[in-house]
Amino acid sequence: MLFHVEMTVNLPHDMAPAQADQLKAREKEIAQGLQRDGVWRHLWRIAGRYANVSIFDVTDNAALHDTLMTLPLFPYMDIVVRPLCRHGSSIREDDR
Numbered sequence: 001m002l003f004h005v006e007m008t009v010n011l012p013h014d015m016a017p018a019q020a021d022q023l024k025a026r027e028k029e030i031a032q033g034l035q036r037d038g039v040w041r042h043l044w045r046i047a048g049r050y051a052n053v054s055i056f057d058v059t060d061n062a063a064l065h066d067t068l069m070t071l072p073l074f075p076y077m078d079i080v081v082r083p084l085c086r087h088g089s090s091i092r093e094d095d096r
């Protein structure tokens with residue numbers, strides 16, 4: 001199943017820069033692993049915001065939840081999830 005996921009990161013203003021850098025580095029490592037595995041299909045920065053729009057490809061809602069919970073920044077993100085289904089007019093072969 002495909003999901004449109006919007007993540008907004010809200011790091012506490014008083015978080016030590018070293019802790020923030022460590023969280024971001026671990027997040028990047030996990031995000032890149034999920035992309036290599038084909039789970040995190042698209043990752044786009046929303047211009048001007050510490051937020052992204054992503055497409056995840058997972059088996060079901062629970063799998064998406066479990067995946068998102070593995071992200072080191074999860075406790076600091078507001079996440080909006082929209083389940084997707086194929087559009088009847090789409091000519092793409094890779095969005096099933």
Ligand SMILES: O=C(O)C[C@H]1C=CC(=O)O1
Nearest residue numbers: 009027028031050051052
């Ligand atoms: O930067 C973000 O949007 C948050 C998160 C998503 C991927 C990643 O490396 O960090």
